[in-house]
Amino acid sequence: MKIEFIGGVRQVTGSCYYLEINSKRLLIECGMTHNNDDKLAINFDFSEIDFILLSHAHIDHSGLIPYLIKKGFKGKIHCTHATAELLMIMLKDSAYLQKKDAEWLTKKEQRAGRDVIIEPLYSIDDVSKVSNYLYPVSYNTIITLTEDIKTRFIDAGHILGSASIELWCREGNLEKKIVFSGDIGKKNNPLVKDPQNVDSADVVLIESTYGNRLHRNKQESIDELVDVINNTIKNNGNVLIPSFAIGRTQDLIFVLHKLSLQGRLIKHRIFIDSPLAKEATLIYSRHKECLDEEAIIFFENLKRHTLNITFTESPEESQKINEITSGAIIIAGSGMCEGGRIRHHFKHNIWRKQCSIVFVGFQATGTLGRRIIDGAKNLKILGEEIAVRSSVHTIGGFSAHADRDELLDWLKVIKNRGNPLKVCVVHGEEETSLKFCNFIKDGLKIDATVPKQHEVISF
Ligand SMILES: [Zn+2]
Ligand SMILES: [Zn+2]
Incomplete structure (x- = not known):
């Protein structure tokens, strides 16, 4: 089993994590960066990806899905029902903004005397195809992806439909539980429910947007x-x-x-x-x-x-x-x-x-x-x-994100189950992620790291 950190490490946007389990290929998230330098640096054919698991609809987690489909993805996308609905309007909006940007940039090129046409990453038409690939799931229900991979989405309390994703994976005699936190919300958020805790894991990818800060009351x-x-x-x-x-x-x-x-x-x-x-x-x-x-x-x-x-x-x-x-x-x-x-x-x-x-x-x-x-x-x-x-x-x-202590509390529940745990700190600006990583190592005595882009962790 291995995880490659494609994006969303040492920065907040562009979340994308690649998992290989028993020759099956999964992406967790498929997000855009805020500065639109998106190319999705995966060195194999997109048609070879079997599943995309999506924690929530925000564009920095989901924005490249239509691009992936345009380039040959044929697998299944799992997310919650509410995320599936929000995703479609979010992606349509993204395609519309890209179209406007591309038109503006093309005009700029032509005014400068260059015959260049700037193309958007994907069109509204590409977005409309996304729904054919969506297989929404309910919270708290274990879904069998393959004989060796099961998953469950639990409420992350961040926005409507947001989830943390649990994955039970088997490769030969090796069994591991991988957990992706998604964006974790605060307790007592005004509209959505409080984030649920995960009770156990072997490997955790945890967000760290506010990993170095405590929110004001x-x-x-x-x-x-x-x-x-x-x-x-x-x-x-x-x-x-x-x-x-x-x-x-x-x-x-x-x-x-x-x-x-x-x-x-x-x-x-x-x-x-x-x-x-x-x-x-x-x-x-x-x-x-x-x-x-x-x-x-x-x-x-x-x-x-x-x-x-x-x-x-x-x-x-x-x-x-x-x-x-x-x-x-x-x-x-x-x-x-x-x-x-x-x-x-x-x-x-x-x-x-x-x-x-x-x-x-x-x-x-x-x-x-x-x-x-x-x-x-x-x-x-x-x-x-x-x-x-x-x-x-x-x-x-x-903020719709948990602060440092809330994130540490979320991890503590998993640690208390006693399994040796490996934590990868993602979805945070570099300095914040590094500091949060130290809090995990020093405060909770958990093995933690801040992966670099394209770093691979095998287990
Ligand atoms: Zn979010
Ligand atoms: Zn996010």
Whole structure:
């Protein structure tokens, strides 16, 4: 048995791990990187891959699936039912963005006198084929992939449908249990259930997005958000919140709605400026099996339009928000500000000192979001130099990821079963993963490593 770390090591995005078990070939995740330098460096034919196991729908875990199919993948893709639905809208959105980017780049080449046509990695047509390969599974059910490989998806509490993946593998007399954590959520997340624990494993791949940080207390984060919103609106400004369309946006509208009900926010209007977020919210409302009680009632009310939230779809509706100079809370993608409508809202608001930008999610190195957090005074947005004069806030308590201690607790449960355990730290920026690895080795006395890209571990 062996694992090769194709991507998503020493960086957060681009998750992809290759497993070879008894001559069967599996990929866990098939994600895109945030800087679009994706080639999926696998040195054999994609048609030889038997299975893809997908922990959740986020594009950094799933974004290359249509590309793989286009290049010959013929196997089965397993994920939860909710992930299967979210995946399709996520990939369609990705294909649409790639098409726009490719058209823009092609024009740029042609204007420079070069006859070059830039092709997207895949088209909407390619995406529509993905559903033929999807074999959704229910949580907590053992699925037989082959005589020698069984798998089970358990709730990871990160976004709707998210899972940790357990794999029982046999090769001759050798039996091993491999566990992939997926993205692990926080306990008491507003909508989805708490992450489930895994009770045993021989090899664990664990995420480490916040492996070197402790989140601030949730209540403090909510109080800070209330202060930022109320102060901004009092100063006649708008609040901009860049957010992933799937997961974070639904968490945020739930929290904002609750604050409105409690009368803690002064007069405001909430805009969710993302067609993708609207579709995702509908999918959330349909998958009651993944939601807690309070969330089910919330989505019923949202369906009946009894909440003070406007979902904007068309570009015209989106542009209309630009006319609003105060009192608006605008939630838009992309989460790390690398694309999407948030950039238009930045252009119209970020130069005004009355406005605020609130980051509630992780911003990877090299992204526009990170540059703003790091204090950039000027930014090039949509081809224009824009001054950053609005206030910038990072509120960590809304993260959809477990923090260091929660990740260590998750590992402790497995360790307590007493098996010799090998832990591979993945899905984190290099420095964070290395520090988290030391916490595992020193604190839990577990054999741990941070693999390099293309490193192979055999067992
Ligand atoms: Zn995720
Ligand atoms: Zn992730």
